[in-house]
Amino acid sequence: MSTNKPIGVGIIGASPGYTWATLAHLPALATLPAFRVVAVSTTRTESANETAKKFCVPRAFGRPEPLIEDPEVELVVVSVRAPSHAPLVRAALAARKHVFCEWPVGATSADTGEFAVLAREAGVRTVAGLQRRLAPGVRHVKKLIDEGYLGQLRSVNVIGSVPLLGARRPASWAYTADLQNGANALHTMTAHFLDTALSVVGEPASFQALVARQFSEATLEETGEKIPVTAPDQIEVAGTLRSGAVFSVRIESGKRNGANIAWTFTGTEGDLALGPDLALVGARGDGQPLTPIEVPADPAWPARGELSDDAFQTAHLYAGFAAESPLVPTFDDAARFRRMLEAFVESSTTGRRIEWPER
Numbered sequence: 001m002s003t004n005k006p007i008g009v010g011i012i013g014a015s016p017g018y019t020w021a022t023l024a025h026l027p028a029l030a031t032l033p034a035f036r037v038v039a040v041s042t043t044r045t046e047s048a049n050e051t052a053k054k055f056c057v058p059r060a061f062g063r064p065e066p067l068i069e070d071p072e073v074e075l076v077v078v079s080v081r082a083p084s085h086a087p088l089v090r091a092a093l094a095a096r097k098h099v100f101c102e103w104p105v106g107a108t109s110a111d112t113g114e115f116a117v118l119a120r121e122a123g124v125r126t127v128a129g130l131q132r133r134l135a136p137g138v139r140h141v142k143k144l145i146d147e148g149y150l151g152q153l154r155s156v157n158v159i160g161s162v163p164l165l166g167a168r169r170p171a172s173w174a175y176t177a178d179l180q181n182g183a184n185a186l187h188t189m190t191a192h193f194l195d196t197a198l199s200v201v202g203e204p205a206s207f208q209a210l211v212a213r214q215f216s217e218a219t220l221e222e223t224g225e226k227i228p229v230t231a232p233d234q235i236e237v238a239g240t241l242r243s244g245a246v247f248s249v250r251i252e253s254g255k256r257n258g259a260n261i262a263w264t265f266t267g268t269e270g271d272l273a274l275g276p277d278l279a280l281v282g283a284r285g286d287g288q289p290l291t292p293i294e295v296p297a298d299p300a301w302p303a304r305g306e307l308s309d310d311a312f313q314t315a316h317l318y319a320g321f322a323a324e325s326p327l328v329p330t331f332d333d334a335a336r337f338r339r340m341l342e343a344f345v346e347s348s349t350t351g352r353r354i355e356w357p358e359r
């Protein structure tokens with residue numbers, strides 16, 4: 001978006017407290033002169049006013065419609081729970097506004113594909129909230145691989161084992177137990193962790209997957225109520241990339257101890273690895289310890305300052321949108337990626353290896 005005027009942003013779901021909008025979006029936008037937050041909305045005028053006052057936003061609404069209709073809002077940010085994305089995204093696209101929607105963009109693959117079509121028809125730009133792919137450490141891994149640091153890429157491994165979405169959950173997360181709500185170990189955790197790797201090494205050529213559910217019920221922490229669980233909690237994928245390298249994915253929710261998030265890239269000449277905070281380590285040669293690799297600052301991208309990891313990564317997604325960077329994931333990318341996740345389920349159900357078509 002090449003203009004000297006800041007892009008007007010309206011954020012739906014900017015409730016005060018521990019929400020993604022107030023922890024990531026608003027702090028990130030406050031550091032970016034290419035944007036100006038002109039409106040926020042929540043389900044109550046009082047809470048919207050509280051957020052607006054804290055972040056110096058001029059307008060606050062107790063419902064989303066006035067925000068979407070506001071002529072100063074050019075980019076609508078949908079930062080609510082996944083089951084509520086659909087009507088808000090449809091309304092924003094109908095108003096011909098640019099849309100930034102948190103992942104998963106749609107609770108279903110059909111919704112996600114529909115949104116991609118509607119965005120193209122409206123002639124607007126879109127952002128899917130897969131923010132890790134633009135993080136400095138991730139982009140630097142791609143640069144090093146492209147420059148030959150690893151030699152020929154042999155393998156990529158993704159691990160995401162976390163305590164979330166296990167046998168006990170807060171009541172506010174009860175909706176994650178239902179597969180149809182689209183917020184679970186497959187559609188959120190696998191998506192975020194796998195997209196980070198694929199943004200570096202490209203799409204797979206073929207794969208075989210196991211998608212399993214071991215928790216048949218979950219207990220709500222505040223009340224002790226037991227609710228049925230239909231969403232999967234373990235995902236394993238093994239396959240090959242178009243380059244010929246092998247890739248593997250191991251995602252597990254409800255991990256009691258020893259949680260781990262890691263991405264490793266192995267080549268004929270060395271190794272690179274990213275940890276949970278996306279700090280980079282690597283080594284070349286044989287038998288060498290992995291040591292920290294400094295990621296050089298790039299003046300074309302946001303500075304870290306006092307931003308949290310989440311806000312810093314989100315700032316890069318916004319900066320990429322302003323610069324019209326091809327690195328930014330769109331609704332078209334989201335629709336294709338969502339089809340890949342469904343192909344994991346197909347592979348698991350049929351026991352077949354899936355050949356993934358090229359774009």
